[in-house]
Amino acid sequence: MRLSTFISVCLLWLPFVAFAGGIRGTVKSDEGSVLAFATIFVKQTGTGTTTNENGLYEITLPAGSYQLVYQYLGYESVVKQIEVGSGFTEVNIELKTQVVVLKDVIVRAGKEDPAYTIMRKAISKAKYHTQAIDRYSARVYIKGAGQLKDYPWLAKKTLEKEGITKDRVYISESVSDISYTRPNTFDEKVISIRSDGKDNNTSPNPFIFGSFYQPEVAETVSPLSPKAFAYYRFQLMGTFKDREFEINRIKVTPRSRGDNVVEGIIYIVDDWWSIHSLDVKTTKMGVNIGIKMLYAPIEDKAWLPISNKFDIQGKFFGFEFVYNYLATISDYQITMNPELYVEEMQVVDEKLDKEQAKEIEEKYGEKNQQLQERMASGKEISRKELRGMLKDYEKQERKQQSAPEVVSNNTYKIDSLAYKKNNTYWDSIRPVPLTKAEVKGYQIADSIAVVEKKKEEGDTLKQSKHKGFQPWDIILGDSYKISKHSNFRIHTPLGGFNTVEGFNIIYRLSLGTVIQDTNKTRFSVSPTLRYAFSREKLTGLLTTRLYNKNYRLELQGGRYVKQYNQEEPIWPLVNTFTTLLLEQNLMKLYERDFVNLLYRQKLSNKISFHTNWALMKRRELFNTSSFKLIDRKKIEDYTPNAPFNEEIDNTSFPEHEAFIGSAGLVIRPWIKYRIRNGNKQEIPFSSPVFTLDYRKGFNQVFGSDVNFDQVEAGIKHRFDVGVRGTVDFAFQGGMFLNKDKLYFMDFKHFLGNRTPFATSDPVGSFRLLDYYQFSTSDKYFTANVHYHFRKFLVTAFPIIRMTGIRENVFVNYLASPTSNNYTEIGYSIDGILRIFRLEAAASFQNGKYQDYGFRIGIATSIGINFSED
Structure with a gap:
């Protein structure tokens, strides 16, 4: 046993002994201050x-012998040739303040800044x-460190009980292997995670895979977007x-500050016209985000990021926090695209060199003749030619793609062994x-984890709670988890008040199980009971579902109450409020x-089909409760449980049978998707949504006493x-045939x-x-248009x-x-306290004013899901 233990320890340490050498030190400025997050x-x-x-x-x-490049934004880079032996070599670096030289260009009145070209x-x-x-x-090595800087005093005791204090730093580290394959495939495998003391407890930070070469990054317009000049002003601050x-230092200023734009400095490599680095900031819903990215020439073929740093600060309801995200990328292996890559271009x-561009056009024609050959030989090409060639290239490539x-x-x-690395490995x-x-x-997190583990081992009551029903x-x-693929749930009881039932309570149970694991097909059964205290009546329904991501089959039946509008526009909680208080x-x-x-x-990625068939016996209900929490003298009594309508004098009806069927299509012809771990996720608003529906009431089928036909079509988009x-809009029209x-x-x-x-x-x-009031059995048309202003x-x-x-103006017709x-014409302010919206409408x-x-x-x-289905 002693020999085997000795061998195991030796094998564990062997990788670290082989790489026990290296370089360490400090990076300072020429003024003596340390430079945090300088890149090596x-x-x-x-x-x-x-x-x-x-x-x-x-x-x-x-x-071995290595060439190290020390970089920091605003300072001159230092290149050092260093010999590494068996131990660590200490190399302390002093970076000089960058000498930025303004190009010998005179910007006259009416002339544009050189930054624009x-x-x-x-x-x-x-x-x-x-x-x-x-x-x-x-x-890539990723480190995330967060800290709660302030919180309301009411939450102090609760937070401190959980070990959350203002001086505590929450930290997580991980190492991942990443790979990118053109045009859109990105893979990340986390190979090690620094756990906080409890096995498999730490969730690693994913690598933020975003490029400012794309027109948008996380819904933020890039300074390199084709529409950047509409969003930004640029100023050349000098070169170094x-x-x-040779690097151009360019100031980026939003024409309108706020979300979805950045401001700061972007550095562009001359002749390469690639990003050297950037130091910008933006906001998202009032949260401040600082972004620093540094690029390097990999194999002298392409400039790629070697460090990304995000500094995030925000405050919500008295909770103030900071979070720092750092990713350092190394060990690049790149393969260039032989169809496009050229060493010089x-x-x-x-726009600036009109004569030269005209000569190129006259010499080579208007159809990009010999364009790639000219690129390969380093000859001049115009921006227009380059743009056209890349557009054609992408178009042809899309035609060849399967999706x-x-x-x-x-x-x-x-990786299954990601949590098994010890402190020696991380050091x-x-x-x-x-x-x-x-x-x-880390020390605080480890200590808390030990205490919690002991509590869990000794807390038999807590263990038993998770073993069964209480x-x-x-x-x-x-x-409750019944088996690997099945679970049972008791839903929190709900209830409310309405004048038909008085107070009511709704109680629901559900049992679900996976019946086919390959495509995650699930089957569920859910009974619902509803008791109306004023009616002294118990009703209920039973719902069974069979579904996966491609289809849904649902059978439901019972006796239950329902709003006249089948979309149920009034929430029970809101109705309780308006009834009892107003x-x-x-x-x-x-x-x-x-x-x-x-x-x-789902018939295809673009087309979905739905159908619904209902056999019903319907009966009218009447008010049974006049209970009032607040008695307003101006209001004599509750209104009857009979909707008022302009088209018919009386909305009452006798008890009758009805058999109604419907069928429809949802079509999204240009829908786009993102795939994550094999799961397709629709990109919201990437396509207009067209709907077509047909509904029929069958006469004398199963005793049905209805006879009508209705068609409806609609479109919705942003x-x-x-x-x-x-702009958001939704148009819908239909008629009863x-x-x-x-x-x-x-x-x-x-x-x-009306709430x-x-x-x-x-x-x-x-x-x-x-x-x-205006419900109809004839023709109808609705239009809803919302305009969301960036600045109003x-x-x-x-x-x-x-x-x-944010501010919005809307029109409903x-x-x-x-x-x-x-x-209706209205105005709204969005994002009040981050989560609320206040609207005013007339x-x-x-054309005559009403209300x-x-x-x-x-x-x-935040809260509204613009779902198309």
């Missing part, structure tokens, strides 16, 4: 690292930089030499030394005994209007609202419209815009036989 790049190995907050760095290397060339070549590399692989390269800006609608295909995996591989605060953060679960609800019983209900069969099928804002026999719940109803709260999709619903009234002030506040061109009929109102909703960027 090893040219021979493609290895990179950065200094920590104290300017310390450390690189493990086998014995530099940026035009860089923008024209941005697509080339993404297409010139066929493939690359690299290793970095090794043998001279790009001519036809051109897939924008990105990413995989993210964690040897970590490219950035930890700070004292980060070391302390009595209080009946009231609070809980989930004496407005807006929800109108009827009861049905029913069996309902629903089927949805698109940007340049730099000014975004036959209306021989139908009841009020069969009419076409619209998403109205103080906006709970429906903002695009497709009304703010002041009565729920049933209050957002004209940058300090407000930077907090995440309804045409039906009795609506008299009902129109309504008109035939006004205010509504409170959830911010459209």
Whole structure:
């Protein structure tokens, strides 16, 4: 046993002994201050690292001779040839402040800044930089460190009980192998994770795979986007030499500050017209994000990032936090695209050099003749030619792709041994030394993990809670894992108040299981019970579902109450509020005994089919409760449970049978997808959504007493209007081809609202419209248009815009036989306290003012799902 233990220890240490040497030291400025997160790049190995907050760095290397490049934005790079032996060599570096020289160019009144021609060339070549590399692989070290800087005093005791204090740093580290294959495949495999003391407890930070060569990065317009000049102003601050390269330092200023734009400095390599580095900042919903990226010439063929740093600061409801993300990329292996890659390319800006561009056009013609040959020989090409060639190249390549609608295909995996690495491993591989605060953060996390583990081992009550049912679960609800593929859930009971049932309570259970693991097909059964105290009646329904990502089959039946509008626009909680506190019983209900069969099928990536068949016995309900929490003398009594409608005098109905079927299509002809670990994810608003539906009431089938036919078509989409804002629109129209026999719940109803709260999709619903006043069994048309401003009234002030506040103007229109061109015009402020929306609207009929109102909703960027299905 002793011999085997000795051999095991030797084998464990062998990899670290072989690479026990390297280089360590400090990087300072010529003024003596340490340079935090300076970049060190090893040219021979493609290895990179950065200094920590104290300017310390450390690189493990086998014995040999290496050329190291020390870089920091605003300072001159230093190249050192260093011999590495069996131990660590200490190399302390002093970087001199960068001498920036303004080019000998005179900017006269009316003339553009020289930065514009530099940026035009860089923008024209941005697509080339993404297409010139066929493939690359690299290793990346990622460190995330977060700290809660402040929090409300009310939360202090709770947070400290969980070990959360203002001085504690939460830190995580991981190492991943990444690879990219043109045009859109990116793979990341996490090979090691620094655990916080509990096995498999730490979730690693993924590598932020984003390129400023793309037109947008996380919905933020890049300075290298083709539309960048509409969003930014550029100013050449000067040039400097970095090794043998000439670098242009360009100031980027948004024309309108706020979300989705950056500001700061971008450095462009002359002649290459590639990114050398950038130091910019942006905001997202009031959260400040600083971005520093440093690139290096890999194999002298392409400039690729070797370090990414993100500094994030924000404050929500008194909770102030900071988070720092650092990624150092090393060990690049690149393969260039033989169809596009050239060693030199001279790009001519036809806007500045008109005569030269004209000569090129006359010499080679207007159809990019011999363009690739000219590129390969280093001869001049115009921006227009380069842009056209790359566009044609991508077009032809898309035709050859099996799935051109897939924008990105990413995989993210964690190696099974990722959590098994010990501290010795991390001390040897970590490219950035930890700070004292980060070391302390690990120590606190390890200590808490030990205490929690002991509690779990000794807390038999806690163990038993997770083993089975507890009595209080009946009231609070809980989930239980029955087997590997099955689970059971008691849903938290819900309830409310309405004048038909009085107070009611809804109790639901569900049992789900995976019946086919290959495509994640699930089967579920869910009974629901509902007791109405005023009616003294118990009703319920049973729902069974069979579904996966491609289809859904649902069978539902029972006796249950339902709103006349089958889209159920009034939330029970909101109706409880308006009824008990405002004496407005807006929800109108009827009861049905029913069996309902629903089927949805994805026919292709672009087309989905759905059909619904219902056999019902429907009966009218009446008010049974006059209970009032607040008695308003101005309001005599609750309104009857009979909707008011302009088209028919009486919406009451006798008990009857109804058999109704419907079928429809959802078509998204230009839908785009992202794939992550094999799962397709639709890109919102990448295509307009077209809908087509047909609904029929069958006469004398299963005793049915209805006879009607209805057709409906619609379109919904969102698109940007340049730099000014975004437009959302939804148009829908239809008609009843036959209306021989139908009841009020069969009419076409619209998403109205008479409550103080906006709970429906903002695009497709009304703010002041009565729920049933203009419901129709004839022709109808609705239009909803929202304009989201980047800068309007209050957002004209940058300090407000930077907090995440947005302004919208909307118009809603309804045409039906009795609506008299009902129109709403409204204004809303979005993002109040990050999550709320405040709206004001006025309504008109035939242009004549009718009413006004205010509504409170959830911010459209957070809470509203613009689902197309």
